[in-house]
Amino acid sequence: MSFSKLLIANRGEIAVRIIRACKELDIRTAAVYSEIDEGAMHVRLADEAYAIGPAPATESYLNVEKLVEAIEKSGAEAVHPGYGFLSESADFARAVEGAGAIWVGPSPEAMDAMGLKVKAKEIARKADVPTVPGYDGEDESEERLAEEAERIGYPVLVKASAGGGGRGMRAVARPRDFLEALRGAKREALSAFGNDSVLLEKFVENPRHIEVQVIGDNHGNVIHLYERDCSIQRRHQKVIEEAPSPALDPELREEMCAAAVRLAQESGYRNAGTVEFLLEDEEYYFLEMNTRLQVEHPVTERVTNLDLVQLQLTVAAGEPLPVSQEDVALRGSSIEARVYAEGEGGLPAGGRLLAFAPPGGPGIRNDVGVESGDEVSVHYDPMISKLIVFAPNREMSVRRLRRALEDYTILGIPTNLPLLRRIAEHHAFAAGETTTNFLEKHRLAEPPVEIPVPEEAILLTAAGELISRRTTAEPFAAGPWRHLGSVRLRYRTGDAEHRVKAERLGRNTFRLQLEEGDSVVEVLAFRDGEMHATLDGNPIKAGFVLDGLDVRLSLRGVVYELFKPRPPDVDDVGPGGADAGGASLTAPMPGTVVKVLVSEGDEVEEGQLLLVLEAMKTEQSVAAPHAGVVRSLPYAEGAGVPGGAVLAELEEA
Numbered sequence: 001m002s003f004s005k006l007l008i009a010n011r012g013e014i015a016v017r018i019i020r021a022c023k024e025l026d027i028r029t030a031a032v033y034s035e036i037d038e039g040a041m042h043v044r045l046a047d048e049a050y051a052i053g054p055a056p057a058t059e060s061y062l063n064v065e066k067l068v069e070a071i072e073k074s075g076a077e078a079v080h081p082g083y084g085f086l087s088e089s090a091d092f093a094r095a096v097e098g099a100g101a102i103w104v105g106p107s108p109e110a111m112d113a114m115g116l117k118v119k120a121k122e123i124a125r126k127a128d129v130p131t132v133p134g135y136d137g138e139d140e141s142e143e144r145l146a147e148e149a150e151r152i153g154y155p156v157l158v159k160a161s162a163g164g165g166g167r168g169m170r171a172v173a174r175p176r177d178f179l180e181a182l183r184g185a186k187r188e189a190l191s192a193f194g195n196d197s198v199l200l201e202k203f204v205e206n207p208r209h210i211e212v213q214v215i216g217d218n219h220g221n222v223i224h225l226y227e228r229d230c231s232i233q234r235r236h237q238k239v240i241e242e243a244p245s246p247a248l249d250p251e252l253r254e255e256m257c258a259a260a261v262r263l264a265q266e267s268g269y270r271n272a273g274t275v276e277f278l279l280e281d282e283e284y285y286f287l288e289m290n291t292r293l294q295v296e297h298p299v300t301e302r303v304t305n306l307d308l309v310q311l312q313l314t315v316a317a318g319e320p321l322p323v324s325q326e327d328v329a330l331r332g333s334s335i336e337a338r339v340y341a342e343g344e345g346g347l348p349a350g351g352r353l354l355a356f357a358p359p360g361g362p363g364i365r366n367d368v369g370v371e372s373g374d375e376v377s378v379h380y381d382p383m384i385s386k387l388i389v390f391a392p393n394r395e396m397s398v399r400r401l402r403r404a405l406e407d408y409t410i411l412g413i414p415t416n417l418p419l420l421r422r423i424a425e426h427h428a429f430a431a432g433e434t435t436t437n438f439l440e441k442h443r444l445a446e447p448p449v450e451i452p453v454p455e456e457a458i459l460l461t462a463a464g465e466l467i468s469r470r471t472t473a474e475p476f477a478a479g480p481w482r483h484l485g486s487v488r489l490r491y492r493t494g495d496a497e498h499r500v501k502a503e504r505l506g507r508n509t510f511r512l513q514l515e516e517g518d519s520v521v522e523v524l525a526f527r528d529g530e531m532h533a534t535l536d537g538n539p540i541k542a543g544f545v546l547d548g549l550d551v552r553l554s555l556r557g558v559v560y561e562l563f564k565p566r567p568p569d570v571d572d573v574g575p576g577g578a579d580a581g582g583a584s585l586t587a588p589m590p591g592t593v594v595k596v597l598v599s600e601g602d603e604v605e606e607g608q609l610l611l612v613l614e615a616m617k618t619e620q621s622v623a624a625p626h627a628g629v630v631r632s633l634p635y636a637e638g639a640g641v642p643g644g645a646v647l648a649e650l651e652e653a
């Protein structure tokens with residue numbers, strides 16, 4: 001490689017993904033970070049890191065001046081912009097080249113040309129690539145546009161020439177609505193892009209969104225890496241993408257991919273890019289070209305067995321493409337699900353990740369930019385990770401996606417995992433009926449009215465709580481439970497109240513009695529916010545964290561919050577006054593021990609303060625739940641502790 005240090009002008013999972021590619025190529029990495037990202041994963045993984053300003057992106061990740069400073073300070077010889085932020089800014093590309101570094105992307109001229117819809121369509125027509133019938137002439141008088149709309153035939157779509165992501169776009173069903181829609185689109189375009197130029201297109205009512213990945217080098221070679229189907233989206237935000245598209249037969253595939261290559265060649269394109277098409281029945285139309293690496297590139301990597309970031313770096317270094325078109329084989333099926341930190345309504349959510357445990361196993365890839373304990377900020381894109389599954393065929397890929405989504409634990413922040421599961425489980429998805437109106441058509445965008453809490457969730461909550469609020473590492477070897485007894489636990493979820501009577505049968509085994517009957521739960525292990533147990537002998541896994549007195553549990557991808565009445569409502573019949581709801585000697589979440597007030601061997605009284613834990617930016621006192629002798633204190637002052645760690649062991653006096 002002709003460069004040895006790369007600056008990554010981005011954050012989150014894509015910065016992490018690029019850093020990892022560089023490590024494999026012996027390229028040093030320079031990260032950049034805003035004030036709130038100082039401890040973020042991409043900063044932790046990079047060889048060096050440069051502060052570029054306050055949290056708001058406009059003052060940091062979008063600040064060209066600060067980024068150029070970081071390029072100069074680091075001595076980076078190349079810059080990868082990732083996606084989003086400045087990835088499609090020709091001005092930033094010029095600034096990078098002005099600073100003497102290589103821009104890992106297309107030429108600024110190609111970016112400029114493709115950023116203008118009219119120009120891009122012109123290039124497409126020259127390359128003999130079908131475009132949607134429409135009008136993009138210079139005469140934008142209302143009379144002329146109305147005439148052209150009649151000629152095109154209704155329904156028509158008014159699009160802002162400078163637009164993207166659906167802004168400045170209006171569909172018009174009939175002539176008498178035309179002028180109002182036109183004026184509305186122009187107003188929106190002016191405020192969003194500072195330019196009110198529009199064009200008209202025939203409105204393709206229920207298309208699929210198919211995009212072809214291309215990549216070119218500086219030696220005139222352009223190849224395609226087949227297509228992705230990205231039709232499932234909510235409000236212009238993609239949710240699920242896959243490769244190959246279930247809608248293409250081999251002939252149509254070859255035709256569309258060849259069209260994409262012609263378009264790239266016509267524009268003198270180099271590096272990675274994506275040619276977007278609308279597909280309806282067997283008709284396809286060029287929509288626009290994205291001059292960057294895309295979020296959904298991993299599905300292409302899986303079905304072609306190529307590393308797109310490595311290819312980008314190779315061609316950016318001036319080397320020829322190491323693969324020819326004939327070398328690129330399409331194999332298997334890959335599906336990506338984007339995980340967003342958002343509530344059911346789709347509103348971005350921030351906060352502390354109490355547990356983050358993506359699924360594993362064969363054919364699973366997780367592109368992730370966070371881990372347990374990280375703070376997710378509402379300042380940036382709400383996408384926190386991507387789950388990519390891969391299997392020999394689409395049917396197995398869908399099954400794998402379903403399984404993997406069930407095994408995904410995220411607690412502390414609401415996510416779209418329930419939406420992803422609804423999509424994956426739907427028969428129309430399994431049938432490959434993916435069109436841009438998929439979510440509305442199947443009413444999947446709205447959450448179900450209210451999910452009742454399943455009995456299993458209550459049982460696992462009770463068992464998890466009984467174990468993790470115990471006072472010693474070997475929970476039931478000592479303490480009040482050595483005399484068999486029973487405790488009653490009570491939880492609230494919404495308006496419902498759940499009562500559990502618990503009886504200890506063995507070390508980590510309980511008979512739990514609900515109104516509906518009783519079950520035996522054995523807790524096998526706790527790790528990374530996940531609880532492994534058997535329920536009446538059947539293995540089951542759940543995400544589990546104690547959040548103060550409350551419990552958050554995720555089961556098969558759905559998160560339940562169970563609240564405990566305060567003060568803890570526990571009536572114990574055993575001697576010693578067990579207090580299953582009282583102070584915990586395990587860390588409810590990752591944190592730091594800020595104070596230790598006792599020493600090993602000390603005799604302590606019930607309620608005596610033992611240590612202070614700082615977690616989620618608040619201090620939590622940890623007190624003795626009963627009188628006894630401090631047997632061990634595994635963590636000293638200042639030590640970081642993982643969630644669930646035993647902070648002290650207390651032997652009954």
Ligand code: MV4
Pocket residue numbers: 132157164165166201202203204205207209230231233236278287288436
């Ligand atoms: C269209 C269209 C139907 N007909 N153009 C949406 C964002 C912008 N990039 C182009 N978009 C569309 N253009 C014509 N002539 C439908 C869409 C569209 C869409 C396209 C791709 C993926 C999702 C979409 C969701 C709604 C509308």
